[in-house]
Amino acid sequence: MSEIKRKKNESFEAFIRRVKKRWQQSGKILQAKKIQFRIEKKSKNMGRASTLHRLKKAEKLEYLRKTGQLPEDKFYRR
Numbered sequence: 481m482s483e484i485k486r487k488k489n490e491s492f493e494a495f496i497r498r499v500k501k502r503w504q505q506s507g508k509i510l511q512a513k514k515i516q517f518r519i520e521k522k523s524k525n526m527g528r529a530s531t532l533h534r535l536k537k538a539e540k541l542e543y544l545r546k547t548g549q550l551p552e553d554k555f556y557r558r
Contacts, residue, residue, distance in 0.1 A: 484502060486495045503509050522530070544550035 484495075484499050486492075490498075500509075541550065
C-alpha cells in the first residue's frame with residue numbers, strides 16, 4: 481500500500497491524477513492487470529479426471545442418440 485497524502489489546497493482530481501501517475505510509474509497497475517484474469521492451472525490429476533468425465537458424458541450422449549432416446553440435433557455444441 482502506498483503512503484500518498486493529499487497536499488494542502490490540492491483538489492481531489494489533482495490528487496487522484498498524482499496517485500495514478502505514481503502507481504503507473506511503479507508498475508502496480510500493470511501487475512494488477514496481469515493477475516486480474518489469471519486462470520489457475522489444474523493439477524495433472526484434476527485435468528485427467530475432467531477429461532475422463534467429458535469423454536464418458538460424450539459416449540453416453542452418443543449412445544442415447546444412436547438408440548433413439550435422444551432427438552438427433554443438427555446444432556449441438558462441440
